[in-house]
Amino acid sequence: MRVLALIVLSSFCLQAHGQSEDEKMIKTIFDEALLNGQAYENLDYLTGQIGHRLSGSPQAAAAVEWSYQLMGSYGFDTVYLQEVMVPHWVRGAREQANIVNSKKFGTKSLNIRALGNSVGTGSAGVLGNIIEVQGLKELEKIGKKGIEGKILFFNRPMDQTKVSTFSAYGGAVDQRVFGPSEAAKYGAIGVVVRSVGTVMDDFPHTGTLRYADDQPKIPAVAISTNDAEVLSKALKDDNNIKFYFETHCQMLPDVLSYNVIGEIKGTEIPEEYVVVGGHLDSWDLGQGAHDDGSGCVQSIEVLRLFKQIGYKPKRTIRAVMFMNEENGLRGGRKYAEKAKENGEKHIAALESDSGGFSPRGFGMTGDQSEIDKLVSWRPLFEPYGIYDIGKPGGGADIGPLRDQGTLVIGMEPDSQRYFAYHHTDNDTFDKVNKRELELGAAGMASLIYMIDKYGVK
Amino acid sequence: MRVLALIVLSSFCLQAHGQSEDEKMIKTIFDEALLNGQAYENLDYLTGQIGHRLSGSPQAAAAVEWSYQLMGSYGFDTVYLQEVMVPHWVRGAREQANIVNSKKFGTKSLNIRALGNSVGTGSAGVLGNIIEVQGLKELEKIGKKGIEGKILFFNRPMDQTKVSTFSAYGGAVDQRVFGPSEAAKYGAIGVVVRSVGTVMDDFPHTGTLRYADDQPKIPAVAISTNDAEVLSKALKDDNNIKFYFETHCQMLPDVLSYNVIGEIKGTEIPEEYVVVGGHLDSWDLGQGAHDDGSGCVQSIEVLRLFKQIGYKPKRTIRAVMFMNEENGLRGGRKYAEKAKENGEKHIAALESDSGGFSPRGFGMTGDQSEIDKLVSWRPLFEPYGIYDIGKPGGGADIGPLRDQGTLVIGMEPDSQRYFAYHHTDNDTFDKVNKRELELGAAGMASLIYMIDKYGVK
Numbered sequence: 001m002r003v004l005a006l007i008v009l010s011s012f013c014l015q016a017h018g019q020s021e022d023e024k025m026i027k028t029i030f031d032e033a034l035l036n037g038q039a040y041e042n043l044d045y046l047t048g049q050i051g052h053r054l055s056g057s058p059q060a061a062a063a064v065e066w067s068y069q070l071m072g073s074y075g076f077d078t079v080y081l082q083e084v085m086v087p088h089w090v091r092g093a094r095e096q097a098n099i100v101n102s103k104k105f106g107t108k109s110l111n112i113r114a115l116g117n118s119v120g121t122g123s124a125g126v127l128g129n130i131i132e133v134q135g136l137k138e139l140e141k142i143g144k145k146g147i148e149g150k151i152l153f154f155n156r157p158m159d160q161t162k163v164s165t166f167s168a169y170g171g172a173v174d175q176r177v178f179g180p181s182e183a184a185k186y187g188a189i190g191v192v193v194r195s196v197g198t199v200m201d202d203f204p205h206t207g208t209l210r211y212a213d214d215q216p217k218i219p220a221v222a223i224s225t226n227d228a229e230v231l232s233k234a235l236k237d238d239n240n241i242k243f244y245f246e247t248h249c250q251m252l253p254d255v256l257s258y259n260v261i262g263e264i265k266g267t268e269i270p271e272e273y274v275v276v277g278g279h280l281d282s283w284d285l286g287q288g289a290h291d292d293g294s295g296c297v298q299s300i301e302v303l304r305l306f307k308q309i310g311y312k313p314k315r316t317i318r319a320v321m322f323m324n325e326e327n328g329l330r331g332g333r334k335y336a337e338k339a340k341e342n343g344e345k346h347i348a349a350l351e352s353d354s355g356g357f358s359p360r361g362f363g364m365t366g367d368q369s370e371i372d373k374l375v376s377w378r379p380l381f382e383p384y385g386i387y388d389i390g391k392p393g394g395g396a397d398i399g400p401l402r403d404q405g406t407l408v409i410g411m412e413p414d415s416q417r418y419f420a421y422h423h424t425d426n427d428t429f430d431k432v433n434k435r436e437l438e439l440g441a442a443g444m445a446s447l448i449y450m451i452d453k454y455g456v457k
Numbered sequence: 458m459r460v461l462a463l464i465v466l467s468s469f470c471l472q473a474h475g476q477s478e479d480e481k482m483i484k485t486i487f488d489e490a491l492l493n494g495q496a497y498e499n500l501d502y503l504t505g506q507i508g509h510r511l512s513g514s515p516q517a518a519a520a521v522e523w524s525y526q527l528m529g530s531y532g533f534d535t536v537y538l539q540e541v542m543v544p545h546w547v548r549g550a551r552e553q554a555n556i557v558n559s560k561k562f563g564t565k566s567l568n569i570r571a572l573g574n575s576v577g578t579g580s581a582g583v584l585g586n587i588i589e590v591q592g593l594k595e596l597e598k599i600g601k602k603g604i605e606g607k608i609l610f611f612n613r614p615m616d617q618t619k620v621s622t623f624s625a626y627g628g629a630v631d632q633r634v635f636g637p638s639e640a641a642k643y644g645a646i647g648v649v650v651r652s653v654g655t656v657m658d659d660f661p662h663t664g665t666l667r668y669a670d671d672q673p674k675i676p677a678v679a680i681s682t683n684d685a686e687v688l689s690k691a692l693k694d695d696n697n698i699k700f701y702f703e704t705h706c707q708m709l710p711d712v713l714s715y716n717v718i719g720e721i722k723g724t725e726i727p728e729e730y731v732v733v734g735g736h737l738d739s740w741d742l743g744q745g746a747h748d749d750g751s752g753c754v755q756s757i758e759v760l761r762l763f764k765q766i767g768y769k770p771k772r773t774i775r776a777v778m779f780m781n782e783e784n785g786l787r788g789g790r791k792y793a794e795k796a797k798e799n800g801e802k803h804i805a806a807l808e809s810d811s812g813g814f815s816p817r818g819f820g821m822t823g824d825q826s827e828i829d830k831l832v833s834w835r836p837l838f839e840p841y842g843i844y845d846i847g848k849p850g851g852g853a854d855i856g857p858l859r860d861q862g863t864l865v866i867g868m869e870p871d872s873q874r875y876f877a878y879h880h881t882d883n884d885t886f887d888k889v890n891k892r893e894l895e896l897g898a899a900g901m902a903s904l905i906y907m908i909d910k911y912g913v914k
Contacts, residue, residue, distance in 0.1 A: 030618065030620070031618045034617045034618050035617055035618060160491045160492055160892070161487065161488045161491050161492060163487070163840065163841055163842060163896070165892075198892060199891070358815075358871050358873050360842065383620065384620055385620060385817065385871070387844050387845075388842075388844075414815050414842070414871060416815050416890055416892045416893045416896070417890050417892075417893070420890065433873055433874050433877065434656070435617070435622075435655060435873045435874075436873045436874070439620070439873070
């Protein structure tokens with residue numbers, strides 16, 4: 001790319017036309033975020049100095065303390081901790097898996113990671129014949145006779161033709177979430193799930209499973225996409241091969257943890273609340289950079305930007321670092337419960353939990369009149385590449401607020417790279433681009449500004 | 458990010474509504490690109506097996522042969538080479554630079570790279586006092602007295618508040634392109650330019666300079682953004698410090714090279730041509746992955762997709778790998794010259810030279826009626842995240858065709874990451890996401906399909 005084209009391209013140059021006060025304010029917000037933003041260095045600290053932070057872990061406690069101190073240092077009106085008991089799942093020692101005596105590969109070790117909340121196999125491991133299926137529906141066809149005593153291998157990949165990778169994820173993740181208990185129903189002794197990711201590589205994607213109360217809990221692991229192909233080939237070659245895996249994960253007693261809340265009190269309607277948040281916990285792999293360190297530092301940045309540019313909100317604005325989104329949602333539920341208890345009227349909540357990529361839009365769930373109102377603001381956001389406003393959306397942690405009539409909104413960045421890193425050792429700080437993270441934070445601050453100023457009704 | 462949100466988000470799921478034939482065809486194009494695309498593995502070969510490929514280099518010759526064979530292997534109707542003489546600039550041996558005897562840093566070595574087309578200093582190097590300026594305009598104020606015998610340091614950064622980084626690039630790159638001859642006009646002995654990039658790091662960004670015919674040619678180098686800050690601090694501390702740099706680059710005699718052209722002959726109006734292209738040459742740093750290996754493999758993919766899905770274009774469609782975009786534009790000029798000579802009516806040309814990132818839009822230059830026609834197709838592209846159609850744009854290589862009345866169009870992906878890698882050792886294959894590259898290729902193929910089917914008038 002070279003000079004000539006730029007004479008033409010420079011007409012892209014974005015400037016505040018100075019037409020409306022809102023255009024000016026939004027331009028001020030973006031300029032501050034892009035010139036003096038602190039989200040990126042905050043994420044560097046969270047990911048580099050604290051690292052991954054699964055609920056109940058020492059790192060989760062460190063992240064609570066860090067975000068509490070950080071918001072305090074920014075001089076928000078109130079910063080406090082909200083107690084919540086969280087599950088404490090630990091991965092434990094070594095995880096290993098082998099194909100045993102395959103004609104094609106002999107005995108070959110494969111890349112696996114226990115699924116979150118799974119029981120472990122213990123040192124004995126699980127050894128058995130393994131059968132490949134493409135989804136939950138096949139189990140009934142195969143029946144107890146075909147499944148009992150075997151390991152089930154769910155191998156349906158994400159649909160790469162979906163432009164939204166979240167849609168593709170939604171179409172494949174049922175195997176990971178419900179697969180283990182569905183398999184147990186037919187007498188399976190273990191479950192292997194193809195990693196729910198968009199890339200062919202050697203990184204298993206962990207993630208939560210849900211055990212049904214009425215079924216035995218059998219151990220379950222994710223296998224890397226490359227090794228899912230290896231295993232599938234081995235099975236085509238010889239469907240009597242055995243599969244062995246060993247995990248030492250276990251669920252310990254619940255632990256006291258916290259949602260971390262920073263607040264700027266409203267000047268005119270303090271009894272109305274607007275929440276912006278992300279989740280502080282992450283899986284115990286990588287650094288939880290995109291999931292969801294990005295959403296946390298962006299949410300804190302929203303309030304910091306308001307203070308920095310001297311915007312005093314009419315309503316009370318809260319940045320909430322939710323705890324335990326990944327394997328329990330206890331923080332999100334606790335926050336909604338307390339909001340109800342305290343009679344706090346939450347008019348809107350915005351969550352960023354789709355990665356720190358270039359912002360594209362806002363999805364939402366609420367009354368049609370509220371949605372129409374936000375959609376009417378689209379011209380203010382389009383100059384910043386945020387054009388897709390009003391499709392259905394929300395966020396896991398703010399979902400429980402919806403029952404109180406709160407308009408729930410999800411920040412929607414470009415989704416192409418998210419599931420290359422999601423829930424893996426690869427979700428690290430170096431995968432985050434500074435400008436993309438800052439544009440997201442500024443887009444969120446601009447929406448919160450509009451909601452605060454005009455309300456949602 | 459977790460399951461709950463996805464029940465909501467899955468409404469994002471994109472499907473061909475089967476309403477119109479064009480919607481169906483575009484869905485077919487995207488599905489084929491995302492499921493069986495070959496752009497990514499082709500880029501892997503070009504960047505990994507051939508590497509960077511400056512005009513006149515052995516690697517440029519290898520890239521010509523590779524793209525010629527590749528398009529032949531896809532069975533395009535015609536594949537041929539178009540001769541073009543190109544400049545042959547070589548970087549030569551070691552490049553080094555030091556601050557000499559600074560109070561703050563003592564003698565400290567800095568990261569520099571010669572600017573493309575620059576003369577070298579030879580082993581003697583250039584040693585002198587150095588003065589910092591923020592742009593070309595300052596030179597007149599300082600005047601010959603202040604500049605003569607000194608080294609000029611152009612240190613104006615890119616404007617990070619521009620949302621389009623191409624716009625920010627356009628606002629800073631004049632220092633690199635015109636700085637050396639402007640400085641020579643006032644008797645400067647050398648030029649150091651702050652790297653034109655968006656990231657603070659240690660990678661100098663090379664790029665072309667233009668020597669004025671009426672000025673002595675003085676050597677010029679780019680300095681990394683981090684070291685630009687170091688040098689600036691050293692100067693604030695002591696404006697009498699000396700700066701030393703040494704380069705061994707030189708311009709050799711022109712070399713015979715080629716544009717590489719693959720063609721599918723039109724079934725109804727073969728005498729009308731539609732071009733899709735990128736440039737095959739790159740700078741001699743990194744691998745030229747985003748600049749512009751991506752545009753080359755995407756352009757080849759457009760024709761491959763047409764053959765794969767069995768679309769037989771009405772008009773003659775050409776994929777053109779232009780040679781020498783970076784430091785001469787000889788290929789682009791030669792192609793237009795030959796098109797005129799042969800009386801080939803080019804109705805439209807699309808260039809991809811802004812990186813292999815998620816596609817966002819198409820910029821264009823042409824008659825208003827043509828632009829209006831393409832803008833009216835926006836609803837077909839929005840489901841794929843391509844929403845920004847009709848702003849001014851184009852491409853360096855296809856620019857010369859504009860004089861023949863051709864509608865020139867630039868592929869415009871998300872721009873946030875491009876100038877983190879542009880013209881550096883960092884422009885490597887691992888910075889390219891497979892789905893982003895494929896979505897770009899499919900978007901280009903879809904636009905070429907519409908232009909072929911309906912024309913532009």
